[in-house]
Amino acid sequence: RERETQQLKKLSEQLRADIAAKSLSSETARITPEDAITMISEIEKVKPVGRLVVNLPMIMAGDPSADLPVEDGDKLHIPRVNNTIAIVGEVQHPSSHRFAANLALDDYLKLAGGFRKRADQDRVYVIRADGSVMVPENSWFSVSKNSLKAGDTIVAPLDTEYKDNLSLWAQVTQIFYQSAVAIAALNSF
Template identity: 30%
Template sequence: MEDGDMIYVPRKPSAVLVFGEVQNPSAILYKPGLKVKDYIALSGGFTRDADVDNVFIIKANGIAISQESGKSLIEWDSERKRFIWGWAYNDILNYKLEPGDAIIVPTKIKIPTMWRPLIRDVIQIIYQSALTVYTITKL
């Protein structure tokens, strides 16, 4: 900063933050009517490692909203002025954001399955069970 420079701090946030597994994590200027999927598209879309099922939102006031938190059997659609039935309407990607909200796209955790030890253990259990049954029938 130099003499005479001014800093402007808006009273209300004017951007939506997009973090995590997107191509270009950034702050995007708020545009009324855009949904979570629109802001993710503006950030370049999901990466290969994105956990799309667990995307969540942190509101400007600190409240977290996830796929699970917004579920209800009946939902009021203010645009269409009617009730919506069922779970599909509550998709987090269709959530309308407000200025200052942050979208978090977590990394999908991949847990490798160790097939050889699993197969060995299953075969050993089957063998020991068969041996036990054979021994009991011979008594």
């Protein structure tokens, strides 16, 4: 819990710095200072759980590298076997589906209706049933390493740097306009 408390403090400090940098760099800040303060205060309210992911099969096999010292008050929680895969975040229909070994990550995303417009498709990750996180690799030789397991949760995060087409074209048009003005000014000499 102490370590998580320190990490949450670092996260809120990093978030403050990111928001300050973003508001200085963008012409039209989408996050108001009030919103930023609210977000930071919400993060600071989070109570650390003090959870540690352990490799129980290795511990039970007697592997000394998996040994873990315990302290008074520590608890071991072994969750029930969960035969589903949950899909959450920026998908059309966040849902859970029965685990099928022959289905891949993309298949489950399709079962949830696919990505929403503001999804960050390059940063999809999987939270394993044991609490660990797996980031899928987009290469053909990593299939066995990235296979899903019963109880996993697929997370499709929000793209925080999303720009709709209108904003993008407005910026492109502005660049062309400024370039044309600069060229016209140079030609007048």
